[in-house]
Amino acid sequence: MEKFNHQSLSYKKSQLLLDQHCLNSISKQMKTPFYLYSVKALENNFNNFLNSAKENNISKPIICYALKANSNLKLLKKLKKLGCGADIVSGGELKQALKAGICPTKIVFSGVGKTRDEIRLALDCHQEGIYSFNIESIEELVTVGEIAKSLGKKARVALRLNPEVNAKTHKHISTGGLGHKFGILRQDIEKCLKRKSLFKHVKLVGLSMHIGSQLTCLKATQKALKELCETALLVNELEFLDVGGGLGVPYHPEQGVSPINEYMKRISSTIDKHYNQKRPAGAVIPATVFEPGRYIVANTGVLITEVIRTKTSGPNKFIIIDAGMNDFVRSSLYDAYHHVLPLKKNRTKNEYVNIVGPICETADSFAKNRALQRVKAQDLLCVADVGAYGYSMSSVYNMREKIKEYVLGTNGEIL
Numbered sequence: 001m002e003k004f005n006h007q008s009l010s011y012k013k014s015q016l017l018l019d020q021h022c023l024n025s026i027s028k029q030m031k032t033p034f035y036l037y038s039v040k041a042l043e044n045n046f047n048n049f050l051n052s053a054k055e056n057n058i059s060k061p062i063i064c065y066a067l068k069a070n071s072n073l074k075l076l077k078k079l080k081k082l083g084c085g086a087d088i089v090s091g092g093e094l095k096q097a098l099k100a101g102i103c104p105t106k107i108v109f110s111g112v113g114k115t116r117d118e119i120r121l122a123l124d125c126h127q128e129g130i131y132s133f134n135i136e137s138i139e140e141l142v143t144v145g146e147i148a149k150s151l152g153k154k155a156r157v158a159l160r161l162n163p164e165v166n167a168k169t170h171k172h173i174s175t176g177g178l179g180h181k182f183g184i185l186r187q188d189i190e191k192c193l194k195r196k197s198l199f200k201h202v203k204l205v206g207l208s209m210h211i212g213s214q215l216t217c218l219k220a221t222q223k224a225l226k227e228l229c230e231t232a233l234l235v236n237e238l239e240f241l242d243v244g245g246g247l248g249v250p251y252h253p254e255q256g257v258s259p260i261n262e263y264m265k266r267i268s269s270t271i272d273k274h275y276n277q278k279r280p281a282g283a284v285i286p287a288t289v290f291e292p293g294r295y296i297v298a299n300t301g302v303l304i305t306e307v308i309r310t311k312t313s314g315p316n317k318f319i320i321i322d323a324g325m326n327d328f329v330r331s332s333l334y335d336a337y338h339h340v341l342p343l344k345k346n347r348t349k350n351e352y353v354n355i356v357g358p359i360c361e362t363a364d365s366f367a368k369n370r371a372l373q374r375v376k377a378q379d380l381l382c383v384a385d386v387g388a389y390g391y392s393m394s395s396v397y398n399m400r401e402k403i404k405e406y407v408l409g410t411n412g413e414i415l
């Protein structure tokens with residue numbers, strides 16, 4: 001715990017601070033459990049991402065933040081101000097992005113199951129529709145064409161390649177392999193490109209990919225991107241290549257820092273070598289679309305929770321907290337590691353405990369066999385790095401009410 005080195009969390013005189021603001025004082029005004037997000041960390045992450053793209057000579061980077069990681073309106077409005085676009089996967093996310101003021105011309109729409117209503121909504125929300133429908137099957141392409149025709153419009157589309165790579169991440173969040181439901185196989189894209197009738201009411205403006213989430217090994221990304229570039233050479237001219245999201249973040253103190261620079265470097269060199277240098281005569285260098293979710297928000301959020309009681313059962317000690325897997329499911333669903341820190345340090349020796357929620361499932365666990373100082377009922381704990389796939393995956397299981405989200409402004413004010 002002592003080694004924990006975090007961008008926004010630190011201790012001062014035994015008090016845990018978020019951006020230099022005492023979490024104990026902030027928590028006095030709130031009912032636990034609750035989420036708290038740092039605007040400062042959000043801005044930092046967005047700027048780091050964009051700057052890293054620029055420093056690595058990525059041409060015309062366009063950042064479409066993946067709303068599904070965290071669709072909090074206040075955070076979205078901040079991102080919009082920074083010039084960020086959106087990657088959406090439902091009509092609900094489209095409405096939320098528009099509510100935050102994000103322009104439809106900066107919105108890409110992913111997902112294998114876009115309904116006719118959702119497609120119509122996206123085509124109708126702006127004269128030119130959205131920036132791109134990232135198409136996941138030929139069947140979907142036909143449907144988008146039909147709806148565009150009925151509205152007298154031409155839909156902008158990108159074909160999402162299934163590059164048949166095996167991204168080394170948790171099996172629930174690997175999305176680029178043969179047998180996964182996502183994307184279109186290269187041979188099917190090739191066949192589809194020859195069928196001119198498919199493109200009467202849609203305009204092919206890009207190609208896209210997304211091979212999974214929490215990626216730390218960049219080999220699969222590079223291999224998939226090479227496939228994407230080779231496929232792109234079959235098209236006369238494209239406005240953009242969409243490299244998807246998925247860049248991993250460190251959750252464990254021993255994971256070090258995010259490989260953002262290496263990621264950008266590889267994307268830049270792969271596109272340069274396999275597309276730009278070989279592109280069809282007269283074709284312009286395409287823009288590069290990114291769809292980061294986790295990288296932008298993961299370390300911006302903390303979950304503050306109160307210890308309800310402790311319990312000893314044979315050799316096992318349980319710390320039962322008032323947050324459950326319905327409020328935050330990553331630890332239960334993906335066996336994800338999240339650091340847990342006391343809001344106030346005491347001088348007791350660490351003991352090994354299981355930190356669990358109140359839900360009637362054995363899976364309802366935040367940490368197993370974790371070293372933690374001695375805690376008692378009513379002590380407050382902080383679960384770190386919960387900004388991505390935290391609240392957005394929460395539910396009302398066990399008829400528990402959805403918990404509140406607060407945003408910490410750059411001056412320490414609660415927004």
Ligand SMILES: *Cc1c(COP(=O)(O)O)cnc(C)c1O
Nearest residue numbers: 066110213245246291292293294
């Ligand atoms: C989930 C998703 C993302 C974001 O993934 P992260 O791991 O949060 O960066 C981007 N694009 C698509 C198509 C997705 O499904």
